Amino acid sequence: MTTTVHIIDDDADFRDGLAWLLDSRGLVARTWTGGDAFLQAVRPGSTDWACSVVILDIRMEPLSGLATFEQLKALGWPWPILFLTGHGDVSMAVGAVKAGAWDFLEKPFQNNQLVDKVEAACLAAQAMQADGQERRQFQQALAALSAREREVLDLLLQGHYNKNIADQLGITSRTVEFHRANIFQKLGAQSAVELAHRMGRFGASGAMGDASGGLPTL
Structure with missing residues (x-):
């Protein structure tokens, strides 16, 4: 570089x-x-x-x-x-x-x-x-999450377990596990704690965080 x-x-x-x-x-x-x-x-x-x-x-x-x-x-x-x-x-x-x-x-x-x-x-x-x-890549991946994945992500970041998330969204725990695995894969995280750290590091505020961040490219 x-x-x-x-x-x-x-x-x-x-x-x-x-x-x-x-x-x-x-x-x-x-x-x-x-x-x-x-x-x-x-x-x-x-x-x-x-x-x-x-x-x-x-x-x-x-x-x-x-x-x-x-x-x-x-x-x-x-x-x-x-x-x-x-x-x-x-x-x-x-x-x-x-x-x-x-x-x-x-x-x-x-x-x-x-x-x-x-x-x-x-x-x-x-x-x-x-x-x-890395920030741009993360926020692009964040913006590409489906509406359901964003809902699961928001609740996950609030500290809810799979069963609580399933109850709140009216879906099965297995479905939550499926979405959770997809979220971790897309956002490059191995755990909810790591994901929360990445959200904080890259200036994302919730699953609907601004995906247009990063260094200016004029």
């Missing part, structure tokens, strides 16, 4: 030097002259949001790094954002991390230190990508 590192900085020499550094360490880098250019590229319908890490300078013109960050958040940008900041802007970078940025690095920095942070962010992005794919 390839992760693209997007370098957003209005200093051409710094931007190109950083791209060279990352390329020399085997990382795929792409440069942007500023936040406005990058935002245009990730507007809905313009491109897909492949697995990415963003390196964002906190002070840029005409659109600052913080303003770019806020607009990316508004778009639902899911990938790690690493801020680069001067000494006087550390407090702003800390605030950005508290607001959802992945990390920050103060200039001047050691090359190895930056590469280590970027590689860690790439691993985090790859884990998010894998989790997003």
